[in-house]
Amino acid sequence: MDKYQINHLKELEAESIFVIREVAAQFENPVMLFSGGKDSIVMFHLARKAFWPAKVPFPLMHIDTGHNFPETIKYRDDLMEKTGARCIVKYVQDTIDQGKAVEETGVNASRNKIQTITLLDAIEQEKFDAAMGGGRRDEEKARAKERFFSHRDEFGQWDPKNQRPELWNLFNGKKNMGEHFRVFPISNWTEMDVWQYIYMEEIELPSLYFTHKREVFQRDGVWMAKAPFMQLKEGEKLEMRDVRCRTIGDVTCTGVTLSTANNLQDIIQEVAATRVTERGGRADDKRSESAMEDRKREGYF
Numbered sequence: 001m002d003k004y005q006i007n008h009l010k011e012l013e014a015e016s017i018f019v020i021r022e023v024a025a026q027f028e029n030p031v032m033l034f035s036g037g038k039d040s041i042v043m044f045h046l047a048r049k050a051f052w053p054a055k056v057p058f059p060l061m062h063i064d065t066g067h068n069f070p071e072t073i074k075y076r077d078d079l080m081e082k083t084g085a086r087c088i089v090k091y092v093q094d095t096i097d098q099g100k101a102v103e104e105t106g107v108n109a110s111r112n113k114i115q116t117i118t119l120l121d122a123i124e125q126e127k128f129d130a131a132m133g134g135g136r137r138d139e140e141k142a143r144a145k146e147r148f149f150s151h152r153d154e155f156g157q158w159d160p161k162n163q164r165p166e167l168w169n170l171f172n173g174k175k176n177m178g179e180h181f182r183v184f185p186i187s188n189w190t191e192m193d194v195w196q197y198i199y200m201e202e203i204e205l206p207s208l209y210f211t212h213k214r215e216v217f218q219r220d221g222v223w224m225a226k227a228p229f230m231q232l233k234e235g236e237k238l239e240m241r242d243v244r245c246r247t248i249g250d251v252t253c254t255g256v257t258l259s260t261a262n263n264l265q266d267i268i269q270e271v272a273a274t275r276v277t278e279r280g281g282r283a284d285d286k287r288s289e290s291a292m293e294d295r296k297r298e299g300y301f
Helices: 008-026 038-051 070-083 092-097 115-126 191-201 264-273 291-298
Strands: 030-033 060-064 087-091 130-132 149-152 180-183 212-219 222-225 239-245 255-258
Touching: 008 038, 008 130, 008 191, 030 038, 038 070, 038 191, 060 070, 060 115, 087 092, 087 115, 092 115, 191 264, 222 239
Parallel strands: 030 060, 030 130, 060 087, 130 180
Antiparallel strands: 149 180, 212 222, 212 239, 222 255, 239 255
């Protein structure tokens, strides 16, 4: 009789599916955040597995800064059409137009921080009591502090010193009126786990993750993509290079990697050999030593 074989990826998959099902069981109106990045793509893939052959029983939501890569938006729309999932899109531009946020100006301007306001407004408007995100503990030191179920107060804020224990994966979703939870189903995954799982499951990704030619410029040691809303500083010049994205976010804060990796096997080898962290090219993390934790306290993911 053949022995049933399980590897570490299948263990991680089972844990994440358990967390997603717990969210569906404990909360009345959950939502899954979707950015078009590889982590949210994997999380959505896990959600589809968790409830197959039924449809995913909650909507997805994308906070659109208006400064996304066009390839990301096309991938999002194509995936929703292919899977029949419902995706709510909330726009940072609407938040600016309503006077709830002031857009940054200057060469380093980004909408990344003010998308927190759009997110908190969306959670309140749609009355979501749990929002799942693709954050992983290995990404950044502030994210390493997160539990699977991360309690947020009525202002959407996070207190890293006041988190609930999760012994034996027992999750406490109790909350008061107006409060909600952020939930991170792939917390225990590493970047390498994500890439190996994508390879194992043959998950389709946006073309940005594979090597392509793009006009880029170098800023503070990081290669940045050209975009109509990006201003060049004195001395910066555009070059056509072979690049790919290692992580995808707002164009204004997403660094690209010089690379020749145009398939998943090459990407896995490249990630295994690199000494630069995944978020090493994210400009939003470099604004201060505690940039991520400060944003998370205010309501960011």
